[in-house]
Amino acid sequence: MVTISVTLSAQNEQEPDTLVKEPAVVPFIRLGFDVSSVARAFTEPEVRQFEISADSELLRNWFFNLEGGILMVNSEQESFTYNASGFFFRTGVDFNLLGRPHAEQNDLVLIGFRYAYSSLWHEAPFYLLDNPYWGSHTGSIDRSSYYAHWVEFAGGVKTEVFKNFFLGWTLRTRIPLVKTKDPEIQPYYIGGFGQGKRRAPVMVHFSAFYKLGL
């Protein structure tokens, strides 16, 4: 009996040592730049989108995000001219599935949710509609506004490659909520959303981040 009680008592004393307490939340802000929008400029130089982001850990493993950017489309081709300009923003939270078992661990595996809004002006001063059977004709569409609200579900990683410098990607699926009803023309590209003709695009974002302590 004595032996057993001593053993149990020893285990109880050791238990607190095996519990790993997560480090306290240190205030910071992490600024990000969407690299994929720059890469896109090489494949389709007529569409230019720049996007930045900021995130901060408000509660343990919960990251508040604010993202925004601008869009410019200018294309003058033989068969059409199309111009657009606008802005967009997204806000939402990410949850870190990894947790933070020790202070040196800054890598993140994230799932998240965003609400997003985009607004733009666009016009087609000239376009040609080719129709071999009935005959081709030209037209124009005056400058008009367009807006869209949508939500996104995201999943991805952020890895600290150097001290305070992170690289990461997220895979996002976008679900439109409300948009301009019966526009005269569908926008070619909706800032922050993707090509206007897509109903629910799935996009990949590559980003670089720098973490600033507060």
Added chain:
Amino acid sequence: MNTMMIAYNYISGLFLGKRLLLVILLPVLLISCLNEELCEDVETVPVRIGFYAVIENEEEPVNLIVDSLKVHGLGKDSLIYNYQRNISRIELPLNSSADSSAFILYFPAPPEFSHLAKDTIWFYYEVLPTLISMECGFVSFFELKEVKHSRMFIDSIFIEEVSVTNILDEHIKIFPFIDDGDN
């Protein structure tokens, strides 16, 4: 080790080694490349039509094969189909410079009735100019508002899909009169 540590070691061992970041990025990069839009080879987006018959004891209309069919636009001489044989689906180009188009369909018939074996279909729609891509430029999509027809061979027409785009959906079902052999 608590559960959190075990989970972290497991996931980080699988996914998060910094040298593995590129390995993670590579397939994602490929996915994003595949996601890029290809230039579709489209000049006009046609309205797609199928021929059907309602058969007793069949829940769904059955696809019908027409022996031969000639089609041209109303007021146009050039033929879209020139007595094409064994045809069950046709594609008709709508006129993007108007808000309606009409087509005359000639069905197979004995020579003495050939002048009667034709129907006219009128499509009423809204033209939706759409910028497909920087390479392809603008293409007309359409939203069908109404379809009318004469009733020589065509019994009825059903609009399956009002949105005429480059998605390969069938938009119209045509139900010709069927000779059931009782008469």
